[in-house]
Amino acid sequence: MNRRAELAANLAGVRQRVTAACRAAGRDPDEVSVVAVTKTFPASDVRLLAGLGVREVGENRDREAAAKAAACADLALRWHFVGQLQTNKAGSVAAYADVVHSVDRTRLVDALSAAATRAGRDLVALVQVALDDDPERGGTPPAAVAALAEEVAAAPRLRLGGLMGLAPLGVDPTPAFALLAEVAARVRAVHPQARWLSAGMSGDLEAAVAAGATHLRIGTALLGERRQPPVGSRR
Numbered sequence: 001m002n003r004r005a006e007l008a009a010n011l012a013g014v015r016q017r018v019t020a021a022c023r024a025a026g027r028d029p030d031e032v033s034v035v036a037v038t039k040t041f042p043a044s045d046v047r048l049l050a051g052l053g054v055r056e057v058g059e060n061r062d063r064e065a066a067a068k069a070a071a072c073a074d075l076a077l078r079w080h081f082v083g084q085l086q087t088n089k090a091g092s093v094a095a096y097a098d099v100v101h102s103v104d105r106t107r108l109v110d111a112l113s114a115a116a117t118r119a120g121r122d123l124v125a126l127v128q129v130a131l132d133d134d135p136e137r138g139g140t141p142p143a144a145v146a147a148l149a150e151e152v153a154a155a156p157r158l159r160l161g162g163l164m165g166l167a168p169l170g171v172d173p174t175p176a177f178a179l180l181a182e183v184a185a186r187v188r189a190v191h192p193q194a195r196w197l198s199a200g201m202s203g204d205l206e207a208a209v210a211a212g213a214t215h216l217r218i219g220t221a222l223l224g225e226r227r228q229p230p231v232g233s234r235r
């Protein structure tokens, strides 16, 4: 099978899983977006996915993301930054990203807001909630989310889109996603526009849809196994 046919088959498989998960949860599949996480795969794959109708693309490292976004600038894609972000990369990310899923501290809010202002761009920012005790995976503790969401909502050129979470590795994701949904409901009570819930990856998208995810971040199920370990795994 050539690469285009392989990606087309994978995409159809993911869409089928999303549709089935929505049906099981009594949800409308139109409420759920798939972000294709293309990290470690070449810009040529992004181009093929775009040809298959994919518009939302995710990356987790600034250097790789910046190069791919530049190589695909003609495709009018929406770039999602999903990885842990150092404040000194905020300027670079604000130049190409439309959405940052991993806002987890005040200094990053300030850096992204300043960078987006300099770039004359608006960024959708999601507050990443820590759903386990692993500091390497990022996120702010559930009890600190309300205050951080307030800071994002007040920051020039940032729009509070909602929340993001990574389920703990190697255990049933359902309790973690339930906690995430509960924190999200509290944030929405104050910020009704913050409707996005970014949760669910290749291995746990069904549980995420059941918990109310609006954005699934899908790598492996679309693109195949990565050669490098994913960021967020223990190395």
Ligand SMILES: *Cc1c(COP(=O)(O)O)cnc(C)c1O
Pocket: 037, 039, 060, 082, 083, 166, 201, 202, 203, 217, 218, 219, 220, 221, 230, 231, 232
């Ligand atoms: C790599 C990555 C994903 C995609 O993971 P898969 O299991 O390959 O679908 C999702 N979210 C983040 C933050 C990632 O770094």
